Amino acid sequence: MTVQEQEKSLSNFWRDKFMKIFFILFGIFLLMSCKAQPQYYQQKVSSHKEIAKIYFQEGRYAEALKELELAKDTDKCDAETFNLLGLVYMARKEFVKAEEAFYEALKLDPNFSEAYTNLGSLRMMQGKYREALSYFEKALSNPLYLNSYITLTNMGWAYYQLGDKEKALMYLQKALNERARFSKALIYMALIYLNEGDLSSSEFYLKRVLKADRSNLEARYYLGEVFFRQGRLDLAKEIWESILSISPESEWGTLAEQKIYLIEKLKANNS
Numbered sequence: 001m002t003v004q005e006q007e008k009s010l011s012n013f014w015r016d017k018f019m020k021i022f023f024i025l026f027g028i029f030l031l032m033s034c035k036a037q038p039q040y041y042q043q044k045v046s047s048h049k050e051i052a053k054i055y056f057q058e059g060r061y062a063e064a065l066k067e068l069e070l071a072k073d074t075d076k077c078d079a080e081t082f083n084l085l086g087l088v089y090m091a092r093k094e095f096v097k098a099e100e101a102f103y104e105a106l107k108l109d110p111n112f113s114e115a116y117t118n119l120g121s122l123r124m125m126q127g128k129y130r131e132a133l134s135y136f137e138k139a140l141s142n143p144l145y146l147n148s149y150i151t152l153t154n155m156g157w158a159y160y161q162l163g164d165k166e167k168a169l170m171y172l173q174k175a176l177n178e179r180a181r182f183s184k185a186l187i188y189m190a191l192i193y194l195n196e197g198d199l200s201s202s203e204f205y206l207k208r209v210l211k212a213d214r215s216n217l218e219a220r221y222y223l224g225e226v227f228f229r230q231g232r233l234d235l236a237k238e239i240w241e242s243i244l245s246i247s248p249e250s251e252w253g254t255l256a257e258q259k260i261y262l263i264e265k266l267k268a269n270n271s
Contacts, residue, residue: 049081052064052088056084079109082104083112086119089101090122090125103119113140113142114147120158124158133155150182153172153184156171160188160192165196168188169192187209194226206226215246221240221252223239240263
């Protein structure tokens with residue numbers, strides 16, 4: 001071996017050794033930086049998250065983001081903060097930021113089933129149903145996951161979008177076995193039967209939703225659609241008008257207003 005080759009070999013040896021030491025130290029730094037926070041900081045983060053949840057439910061997404069950024073500044077290793085950030089970005093249709101936030105949550109907690117479920121929901125919004133199912137399966141692989149009925153519901157709808165009605169109904173029924181009054185699972189059941197032309201079954205599931213939650217606008221809207229297809233125009237108009245009285249500025253209020261106009265137009269043409 002020449003002198004130059006020896007020097008090159010020695011240089012590579014020390015370079016590799018340095019990189020190994022660097023990554024070990026970097027890993028230790030990450031572990032130390034994510035150590036348990038004192039109770040004061042935990043309470044502060046929790047407070048910011050709870051306020052953010054309220055803003056999120058009210059559709060005040062900018063304010064929710066502000067609270068979550070404060071939570072993140074207090075503790076950059078809290079997985080739930082990043083999961084909530086993902087939900088807010090998803091609601092704002094900022095899908096790239098939402099995805100980054102969910103991945104960060106999973107980096108901090110690889111068993112975070114809610115983050116896997118939310119990633120799957122994001123993929124559904126993007127029309128990527130096969131990929132969504134893979135995330136839902138990861139969420140369900142955690143035996144300690146308490147909200148599996150939500151994931152099962154999403155799986156059911158994903159399978160229906162992929163054209164597999166039998167699997168769709170199977171997963172939705174599993175969700176209802178775990179949470180009998182879960183409105184989203186009941187509504188998806190109703191929509192499948194509505195699309196398949198089974199109006200009586202669709203009506204049954206929508207009325208189950210409204211029995212538990214009379215203010216559910218989505219269920220009211222689709223029950224009006226069932227009545228409309230059954231030819232019960234007065235009932236359809238009545239329930240769509242109820243949506244306008246509850247929430248005229250909502251998405252469902254806008255859709256209900258369009259349907260009422262259609263009924264009035266049909267009646268005028270038939271008179």
